[in-house]
Amino acid sequence: MTSSSTDPKQTLDSFLSSLPEFTSTPRIQSLYSDLGRQKLSNPSGYAANLSWWRSVLQELVSRRLQPNKLHALVLHVDQDLSDALRWDKVGRPAGLSTVVDEMTRDGDLHPLGLFLMSSLSIDESGSVVGRVADIVIKRSFWWAMEHLNLVNSEGSESSAARWKRVCGDYVVLSVVKKLADCIIAAQDEKSSLTLSETIYSTDSFKKYAESCSAVPSIKLSDLDVKILLRYLSRDRHVLVVQGEIIKFTEDQAARQITSVDQGVFELKSTIERVEQQIEHIEASIRSRTSQIKAALLASRKEIAKLQLSSRKALEALLKQRVQTLTTLSTALSSIDQAHSDAAILKAYETSSKVLKEILSKPELQRERVDEVMEKLREGMEGAEEVRRAVEEGGWEVVEAAGAGIDEDELQKELEEIVRQEKEQDAARKAGQVPQVSESDEKRLLEITRRLEAQRLDTNSPPLSEKIPQII
Secondary structure, eight states: OSSSSOOOEEEEEEEETSSGGOOOOOHHHHHHHHHHHHHHHHHHHHHHEEEHHHHHHHHHHHOOOOOSOOOOSEESSHHHHHTOOOOOTTBBBTTTHHHHHHHHHHHHHHEEHHHHHHSSSOOOSSOOHHHHHHHHIIIHHHHHHHHTTTTOOTTTHHHHHOOOOEEEEEHHHHHHHHHHHHHHHHHHHHOOOOGGGGGEEEHHHHHHHHHHOOSOEEEEEEEEHHHHHIIIIIISOOOOEETEEEEOOGGGGOOOHHHHHHHHHHHHHHHHHHHHHHHHHHHHHHHHHHHHHHHHHOOOOTHHHHHHHHHHHHHHHHHHHHHHHHHHHHHHHHHHHHHHHHHHHHHHHHHHHHHHHHHHHGGGGGHHHHHHHHHHHHHHHHHHHHHHHHHHHHHHHHHHHHTTTHHHHOOOOOOOOOOOOOHHHHHHHHTTOOOOOOHHHHHHHHHHHHHHHHHHHSSOHHHHHHHHHHO
């Protein structure tokens, strides 16, 4: 049912009509009934209905479909909202107060005043302190209200009393989180983030947040910006706010606005003002040009001459402002470059300290290194001696295996086997199939092995070729 896309022409009625639940009268009757009575009689149905309403209310805020369209992050619960949700077949949602109450207890909605005043984190994905604070804010507030007799407990509170209690403004946490995630992702994508790109004014941050939103053509109110800054600084710890200065930083040690930050802020603010002046001057020049043409068409040369003189003055002023903007932009670039150089130098300094610490370890001292290398050389020499001993001993084994063999006798025996093989071939060609005995095969293999050993003895290869022959 939920979607990140928003149709700017969509109305609340068309949105509700597009939901599949509105095609079933029994389902709508269940959704629009008094949910407080379902909680005990039909727990599963109550949970399903509550989940549906939670999604719908969040979508109303996300899509800017609620009657009060002043804010993009706040749900305004009042009679206008109840009337806007009215459906012809079932009337107004009788369980709306129960839905708002449950969403507040679960942390989906946060009372606006409490959200802005609290100094404790409410982000469930944050630290342990944040989660504890989340429980304190979400649960203990209503518990304290009940025990102070400011509100009645759930069992005795009437629907009218509950509705009166829940009316008000609420921060919709899911919508705030979604926009905050888009802003943080946009900052992370800036691979070469400079100092000036981390510092914003309230107005420039508002424009930046609107450009990061997944909702097209979103317009944030001053209250929306205040909520967003509170969440990003307190719950996500990605920026710090001091007066009009907003600075993105995840370094806890740098969560203060320094004099350098103040200077960059003032420089950027001046650049923004000069840019606005240039836009205004350019618009005035275009207006003067149109007036000059109109005066000439009307044969009012004096008026055309006056407008031309005014345009000349504006063009001279524009040239001055452009030069000023160039100078200021150059100064800002120089500050960014110096800040980057300082960060690089700090990295160099840190690297040198780490390297010095590593080299100061006892195992990396010169005497220790010489000792290790000497032992390594001794080990290599010992391994070479063993290799030579094995090589020479293996060759002696080969020579001993070939000793005492009569080569003439072996040659005669081999010739006899060859003659027998030829006779067998002739017999096979004549149609006879002679049988080669197993003893003859063994005898041939033994003669071949002995001849090979004798060949190794009479044609001694170089020492480097003896080892593979042994293997």
